[in-house]
Amino acid sequence: MKKTLKLQTRLTIFVCIVVLIALCITFFTISVQTADRVKEEERTTALRTAKLVAETPSVARALQTRKGLKELRDYTLDVQHTTGTEFVVVMDMNSIRLTHPDANKIGKKFTGGDEQPAMHGHIKTSTSAGTLGKSMRAFVPIYGKDKKQVGVVSVGISLNKIQDVVSHSLRPLYFIICVSIFVGVIGAVIVARTVKNIMYGLEPYEIATLLEERSAMLESTKEGILAVDARGKIKLANAEAKRLFIKMGIPTNPVDQDVNDILPKSRLKQVIETKKPLQDRDIRINGLELVFNEVPIHLKGQTVGAIATFRDKTEVKHLAEQLSGVKMYANALRAQSHEFMNKLHVILGLVQLKEYDDLGTYIKDIAIQQKTETSEIISDVKSPVLAGFLLGKQSYIREQGADLDIQLGSLIPNAADPAVIHELITIIGNLLNNALDAVAQMPKKNITCSMRFQDRQLDIEITDTGAGMSAADQARIFEQGYSTKGTNRGFGLYFTQQATENLKGHMIVTSEKNEGTTFSLRIPYEPKEENDD
Template sequence: MKKTLKLQTRLTIFVCIVVLIALFITFFTIGAQTSRSIREQEKSTALQTAEMVADAPIVPDSLENGKDQELREYTSQVQKITSTEFVVVMDMNGIRKTHPNPDKIGKRFTGGDETKALKGHVHISTASGTLGKSMRAFVPVYNKDGKQVGAVAVGITINEIDEIISHSLRPLYFIICVSIFVGVIGAVIVARTVKNIMYGLEPYEIATLLQERSAMLESTKEGILAVDESGKIKLANAEAKRLFIKMGILVNPIDQDVNAVLPKSRLKQVIETKKPLQDRDIRINGLELVFNEVPIQLKGQTVGAIATFRDKTEVKHLAEQLSGVKMYANALRAQSHEFMNKLHVILGLVQLKEYDDLGDYIKDIAIQQKSETSEIINDVKSSVLAGFLLGKQSYIREQGADLDIQCDNVIPNAADPSVVHELITIIGNLLNNALDAVSNRPKKQISMSMRYHEKQLHIEISDTGSGLSAEDQTKIFEQGYSTKGKNRGFGLYFTQQSMENLKGQMIVTSEKNEGTTFSLRIPYESKEEQHD
C-alpha cells in the first residue's frame, strides 16, 4: 500500500507554502513600490538641484565672464549639500566648466544626452559618463537678456540609487524573516488543532469510519430518525424510509420539519425538555409503531434528538413467541412439580400399605385430571388457546391458588388466527394480575368464564384480591402505572391495546377487600361460520 503523508504534515506544508507565497508577493510588491518611489524622489532631487543651479546669478555670469573658479566652488558646495554625484555646468559647445574630477574640466561632456538641454529643453535621462551609468537632469542656463549661455547637468549614479533602495528595504527583510518564522509556527499550531478536532484520525480513517457507520445505520432492523435543534430531519435510514412508505409518507424526509412528516412525533418536545420518551406506542395511517425518542447532547448542549421506531406487529410477534416459550416452560415445570408431589403421596401410601386409600387417591386424581382437561379440550376448539389455558391452570395451582375455568358453551375456533394471539395476551395479563392480587390473601381463588353468543365472545375473570380504589381504576391502563412497584405497569396497558385492536369492550368492577372483576366483550367470528 502506497504510504501518504499524514494529515498534520500535509496541513503544515500547505499552510507554510501559502504563507511563503503571500509573503513573497508582499515583498516584491512593496519592494517594487519602494524602488519606484525612491527613483522618482531622486529624479525630483536632481531636477530641482539643476533648476536651482541654473537660476543662480553666478552661473550665467561665470559663463559669460569666465569666472570659472567661483563657479567651481559654488557647484562643489551644492553637490555636498544635495548629496548628488556631480553638478556640471557646460557652455553652449558642451565644454565642462565644472566637474568633481578636475581633470575632466575643459573637456566635452560625454553621454550624448546633453543635446536637448543645449537646445533649450529640460529633460531627465539615464546614460553612461565618466563616473559610470547615472540618472541625469538637464536644465538650460539663460542670462539676463534671456539668451541661453549654457546648461546644467546634475547626476546621481545608478549604483548609489540601488544602494539607497537596498538600505530602505533592509527593515522589510527582517519583517519577512520574522513573518516566515511566525507563519511556520502558526502552520504547525493550525495543523495540530485540526488534528485534535478530528480526534487524531486521518482522512482515510474518517472515510472508512463513515462508511462503516453508514452501513450499520442502513442495515439495522429499526427505523432511525435524527433531527437538529430546530426539528429538521437530518438523517433517515433505509428502514425508516421503508416504514414511511408503509405509512403512506412518500416525500423525501431529509430537511423536512419532523412535525410536518410525523405529526405524532415528540422529538421537538424531547429537545425542549431534554428528557427521553421510551416505549411509546403511536398509530399512523393504520400502522402501529413503538417509538423511543432521546435527546442528543454534545458538550452539555442539546443539539438535536434521535428516534428509533419499529413496526409493533413485528415486536408483538417476537413478544408472543417469547411469552409462548416462557408459558409452556412454566406449564411443564408446574406439571412436573405437581406430578412429583402426587408421586410422593402415592409412595407414602404404598409404604404404609394403605392400599384402599391408595386406590381412592389415584381414582380421584384421574377423575379430576380428566374433568379439568376434558372440559377445556371439549369446549375450547382452538388448540392454541386450550393449551394456553391448561398450562396457565397448572402454573396458578403451583403458585398456591385455584383457577376455575367454566365454558358456558362451545368456544369455536377463530376465523382469524391473530385474534387468538390477542386473546392470549389479554387473558394472560388479566390472569397474571389476578394471581398477584390473591398472592397475599387468605382465600386464593380465581375464576374465569367464557361464553360465545351471536359472534360475540364474553369473558369474565374474577379474583378474591384486595380490590382497587376508584383512583386506581382510572389509571390502571396507563403505561408504566402500577400499584406493585417500579418497572411494572405494562400488562394492563398491552391488554387495553389488544382490546382496541379487536374493537372489544372491557368493564372493570372492583371494591376494596371485595376483589376485582374484568368483564370483556369481543367481536369473534368463528371459522365454521365463515366457511358457511
C-alpha cells in the same frame, strides 16, 4: 501500502510554504515600491538642484560673457557636494561643458545625447551612461535676462548610489522577513498540532475508514435512527428511518427539515431542553405504531442535539407475544407436571400402606374430577391450543392455592385466523395472572373465567375476589410500566389492551375496594368453517 506523510507533517509543510510565498510576495511588492519611491525622490532632488543652478543669475551671466568660469565651476562643485549628487554640469548651446567634477572634461562636448530636448527649452529627466558611468540625469534650460536660452544645466545621480539607498532602506525589512519566517514555522507547527488534537490524533484515511464503518452500521441496523442538532433540525436519517417514513406516508427527504414538521409527536426538542431521555414511548403516526427512544447528545458538557431510535411496534409486539405465549405454555405444563407428580406420590403412599380401598376411592375421585374439568373444556373449546392453555392454566392456579372456575356459556369454535388464538392467549393469560396476584393475599381465592360465543362476537369475563382497585388506579392500569406491585412491572395489562385493540375489541373494568375486580371483553370472532383443514 504506499507510505505517506502524517497529517501533522503535511500541515506543517503546507502552512510553511503558504507563509513563505506570502512573505516573498510581500517582500517583492515592498522592494518594488521602495525602489520606485527612492528613484522618484532622487529624480526630484536632481530636478530641484538643476532648477536651482539654472535660476542662479551668475550662471546665465557666465554663459553669456564667458567670464567668471572658475567661480561657476566652484559654485557647481559646492552645489554637488551639498546635494550629494554625482555631478552638476553647465553647458552652452553647443553642448560644450563649462563645468564638470573632472577638470579634464571641461571644454569637451557632453556625452549621452539626451540633452537635446533641453537645448530646445524642455525640462527633461533620463537615464543614460556618461563619462562617470550610468546615472539618472535632470536637464533644465538656462535663460538670460532677455529670456533667451543661453545653455543647459545637467544634474546626475549615480544609479549605483540609488541602488545603495534602496538596499539601505530594505535592511529592516530583511530582519522582519526572517522573524516572520521563524514565527510562521512555529505557528505552522502549532496549527498542525491543534488540528491533530481536534481530530483525536487520527489520520485522514483513519477518519475516512471510521466514517465508512459508521455509515455501514447505521444503514444496516434494523432500527430507525434520527439525529437532530440543537435547533431541532434533522441532520441524519438512516435507511430504516427513511423506510418507516415512507410507510408513514412521509416521502420527503427529512434531512435539514424541522423534526416537529416531520414528526409532530416527537419530543426531541423537549429532550434537548430538559436534557433528560425519554425511553420506550409508544406513538402512532398515520396508522403506524412505533416504539420511540429519545436521548440527548452531550459534548464537552453542552447539549448539542438529540438522537431518536424507533421501530415498528408490530414487530416488537409480535416478539413479546411469542415470548409471553411460550412462558404461559411453559408455566401450564410445569403446573400439570407438578400436579401429576403430587398425585403419583399419594398413590405410591397408599400402595405402600396397603390401603387399597382408599386407593381405589382416591383414583375414582381423581378420574371423576378430571373428567368433569376437562370434558367440558375439550368438548366446547374447539381450538386445541386454547383448550390446552385453559387446562394448563387451571392446574397452575390450583397449584398456587387458588381456584379457577371456567364457565363456557356456549360452544367456542376455532378461529379462522390462528393469530387470533395467540392474541386471546395473551389476553386471557395476562388477565388470569393479574387476578391470581389480586387474590394471593386474600382469604377467599376464587377466580372465574366465563366465555360465550354469539353472533360472531366472543364475550370474555374474568372475575376475582381480590381487594379491588381505586378509581385512580383504574385510570392508569393500562399505562405501560404502571403497577402497584413494585418495579419492573406494569406490562401485562398494557399488552392486554394492545392485543384487544388489535382484535378490534373493547374492554370494560369494574372494580370496587374489597369487592374484587371484573374485566369484561367483547371481541369480534370469525369462526373457522367446519370443512376447513
